[in-house]
Amino acid sequence: MHNRLFLRYLIVWVNGFVCLSLAVVVQPVQADQQVTVLVAYHSVSGHTEKMAHAVAEGAQSVSGTRVQLERVEKITANVLFAADALVVGSPVYWSNMAGEVKTFFDNWQFKFGVWPEFKMRNKVGAAFATGGQVSGGKEVTMLTILAAMLGNKMIIVSGGGVFGASATTEGDSPGINEQELADARALGKRVAEVAWMMKRGNVNRDTEEIGVTK
Numbered sequence: 001m002h003n004r005l006f007l008r009y010l011i012v013w014v015n016g017f018v019c020l021s022l023a024v025v026v027q028p029v030q031a032d033q034q035v036t037v038l039v040a041y042h043s044v045s046g047h048t049e050k051m052a053h054a055v056a057e058g059a060q061s062v063s064g065t066r067v068q069l070e071r072v073e074k075i076t077a078n079v080l081f082a083a084d085a086l087v088v089g090s091p092v093y094w095s096n097m098a099g100e101v102k103t104f105f106d107n108w109q110f111k112f113g114v115w116p117e118f119k120m121r122n123k124v125g126a127a128f129a130t131g132g133q134v135s136g137g138k139e140v141t142m143l144t145i146l147a148a149m150l151g152n153k154m155i156i157v158s159g160g161g162v163f164g165a166s167a168t169t170e171g172d173s174p175g176i177n178e179q180e181l182a183d184a185r186a187l188g189k190r191v192a193e194v195a196w197m198m199k200r201g202n203v204n205r206d207t208e209e210i211g212v213t214k
């Protein structure tokens with residue numbers, strides 16, 4: 001009799017313990033415990049797309065990071081403004097970013113109404129590029145992407161290279177090599193890490209800038 005009572009208590013106790021443990025483990029990740037990195041790109045022959053996947057892989061390697069990979073023309077206002085960090089990649093067209101990528105930035109205003117609130121303010125930003133020639137405009141391309149982000153008061157980070165990650169895709173260096181992919185992964189990882197620093201530091205994107213008109 002005693003044994004049966006003890007067994008019943010034991011089952012109730014174990015049940016309670018298991019339920020409590022599950023509740024702790026299966027807790028949904030709250031929005032403020034998650035960082036979203038949006039990787040946006042344009043690509044026709046697939047090189048920039050390959051780099052974009054490697055950037056996404058790098059960001060994904062940082063625990064708790066949610067990564068969204070999208071072609072620039074598919075990105076909506078909701079997706080853009082929900083991201084904590086944005087990495088933009090472009091092929092070099094005539095020593096600059098592709099028209100599609102420039103249109104993406106212009107649409108922040110024309111379609112998404114980013115201004116006057118500066119809705120991208122204090123989000124982390126970074127760039128990557130692929131170009132046919134060794135010296136054919138990859139750095140200009142990354143710098144013009146970063147310039148558009150700076151104009152939107154974003155916080156710019158480097159990674160993989162001085163201005164971002166880049167790859168040479170033609171001539172003596174066809175396609176994307178392992179080092180270029182590693183650079184792209186390094187960029188994605190750093191962007192996610194900095195985005196986490198911002199989130200943990202509880203940076204309030206809505207805080208007024210002192211002495212500066214919006």
Ligand SMILES: Cc1cc2nc3c(=O)[nH]c(=O)nc-3n(C[C@H](O)[C@H](O)[C@H](O)COP(=O)(O)O)c2cc1C
Nearest residue numbers: 043044045046047048091092094095131132133136
């Ligand atoms: C219209 C056009 C202009 C280009 N201009 C340049 C250039 O100025 N410098 C350069 O290095 N490569 C240039 N390229 C080569 C591309 O940047 C390169 O092939 C790139 O890796 C393509 O990216 P994707 O495969 O993602 O489309 C140009 C290609 C096209 C189609």
